[in-house]
Amino acid sequence: MSDLKPVVEALLFGADGPLRCERLAEVLEVERSVVIEALRALEADYAAQPRGIFLQEVAGGYQLRTRPEFADYLRRLGRTRPFRFSRPALETLAIVAYRQPITRAEIEYLRGVDSGSVLKTLLDKHLVRILGKKDVPGKPAIYGTTREFLELFGLADLAALPTLKEFSELAEGDDLDESAAVLPEVSVGD
Amino acid sequence: MDTISVHLDNFTGPLDLLLHLIRKNEVEITDIPIAEITAQYLAVIDAMQTLNLDVAGEFLLMAATLLHIKSRMLLPQIVEDGGEEEEEDDPRAELVRRLLEYQKYRDAAVRLDDLPQLNRDLYARSAPAPEVVEEGEGEFAAVGLYDLLQALQQLLKERPAPLVHEVSAEQLSVSDRINQILAALHGQQSLAFTELFTAQVSRHEVVVTFLAMLELVRLKLVRLLQSQRFGAIWLTPAVADAAGVDTGFDEEASGYV
Numbered sequence: 001m002s003d004l005k006p007v008v009e010a011l012l013f014g015a016d017g018p019l020r021c022e023r024l025a026e027v028l029e030v031e032r033s034v035v036i037e038a039l040r041a042l043e044a045d046y047a048a049q050p051r052g053i054f055l056q057e058v059a060g061g062y063q064l065r066t067r068p069e070f071a072d073y074l075r076r077l078g079r080t081r082p083f084r085f086s087r088p089a090l091e092t093l094a095i096v097a098y099r100q101p102i103t104r105a106e107i108e109y110l111r112g113v114d115s116g117s118v119l120k121t122l123l124d125k126h127l128v129r130i131l132g133k134k135d136v137p138g139k140p141a142i143y144g145t146t147r148e149f150l151e152l153f154g155l156a157d158l159a160a161l162p163t164l165k166e167f168s169e170l171a172e173g174d175d176l177d178e179s180a181a182v183l184p185e186v187s188v189g190d
Numbered sequence: 191m192d193t194i195s196v197h198l199d200n201f202t203g204p205l206d207l208l209l210h211l212i213r214k215n216e217v218e219i220t221d222i223p224i225a226e227i228t229a230q231y232l233a234v235i236d237a238m239q240t241l242n243l244d245v246a247g248e249f250l251l252m253a254a255t256l257l258h259i260k261s262r263m264l265l266p267q268i269v270e271d272g273g274e275e276e277e278e279d280d281p282r283a284e285l286v287r288r289l290l291e292y293q294k295y296r297d298a299a300v301r302l303d304d305l306p307q308l309n310r311d312l313y314a315r316s317a318p319a320p321e322v323v324e325e326g327e328g329e330f331a332a333v334g335l336y337d338l339l340q341a342l343q344q345l346l347k348e349r350p351a352p353l354v355h356e357v358s359a360e361q362l363s364v365s366d367r368i369n370q371i372l373a374a375l376h377g378q379q380s381l382a383f384t385e386l387f388t389a390q391v392s393r394h395e396v397v398v399t400f401l402a403m404l405e406l407v408r409l410k411l412v413r414l415l416q417s418q419r420f421g422a423i424w425l426t427p428a429v430a431d432a433a434g435v436d437t438g439f440d441e442e443a444s445g446y447v
Binding site: 016082155161 | 202203204205206219246248252288290291292293294295296297298299300301302303305306307308309310311312313314315415
């Protein structure tokens with residue numbers, strides 16, 4: 001559907017966030033499959049030509065984003081400093097991302113350190129949210145990542161997270177194997 | 191244990207510190223020489239306390255855990271009264287399991303950070319969450335306490351205490367220094383930490399300047415930022431006046447816009 005490509009491009013450009021293909025299909029009054037076809041063609045176009053932007057599948061939608069190699073220039077333009085997470089924030093975020101739904105106590109056991117303030121910061125930044133209460137005494141809150149988290153790290157969904165690396169030093173450790181072999185449960189989608 | 195004192199890094203927690211010690215000693219994580227590691231761990235805690243740093247409870251709890259494991263390993267593992275089913279586990283097992291589990295997420299955190307990040311490595315036409323960048327630069331890249339103290343120690347080391355006690359009536363006060371720093375920062379995007387301490391400044395002035403800087407941070411007038419761990423420390427005005435911010439950088443980068 002080559003005639004659909006320019007209008008899909010226009011919509012992606014005009015949107016203020018990732019656009020889901022359902023939404024595109026609704027606006028364009030066409031089948032979802034047709035939209036997907038146009039998106040794929042557009043994606044290929046950007047990849048094939050020397051362009052400054054590319055089409056990224058992110059947080060269940062599609063968004064036009066600048067290529068990482070031009071980050072330096074964009075930072076100059078935006079007058080922002082390169083942004084860095086602190087190590088505690090990254091650790092906590094990684095644990096929530098891979099182990100959600102997870103309670104604060106579970107995070108703190110994994111990290112071996114109080115994580116209340118880091119967790120609050122991540123909540124404030126909408127990277128982590130409270131999914132609900134765990135049905136155990138005290139009804140502690142359970143945490144998970146947000147759509148903004150996926151947008152920030154350019155992930156299509158939680159399944160797109162890098163695979164957790166199991167440390168092999170452990171393989172020789174006989175009776176320790178089982179504890180390390182436990183894979184985190186990663187639920188896909190919000 | 192003077193070799194340890196140089197390693198007062200900004201560890202994210204006791205597990206992080208332990209992993210560091212294990213790696214540094216090049217020992218197998220599954221066969222930790224517990225006496226040696228415990229001694230080194232305690233030396234680090236000692237060094238922190240010598241610096242009058244509040245050692246977080248978690249670090250002390252881990253110290254107690256290590257000592258407990260050590261004592262259990264010293265005890266002869268003779269099981270009396272037909273307790274052969276009660277097979278003695280390695281006292282280190284639980285700790286090793288936690289270390290490996292922690293290491294897995296520490297590694298995951300690094301790789302998460304390696305992903306191309308919105309508003310850091312790539313940009314969308316209209317950023318969905320611009321506040322992530324603005325706020326983030328404050329809290330997330332803030333200089334850690336240990337880095338700061340390391341910097342102070344370095345400064346004091348460069349200026350040994352004078353052998354003669356000198357009495358002088360007029361000495362720089364913290365509030366004077368605060369005003370000086372604010373004046374120096376005025377219209378600037380940032381000021382290098384080291385610029386505050388030029389070579390001729392005395393120990394007294396180093397301490398006063400350091401206190402003035404901490405006071406400014408406490409008053410939220412100044413933020414201390416670092417672009418990377420162990421990197422140079424920068425002072426930036428916390429309340430950025432639009433005109434002052436980034437002009438230097440921008441001119442350098444692109445001339446007139």
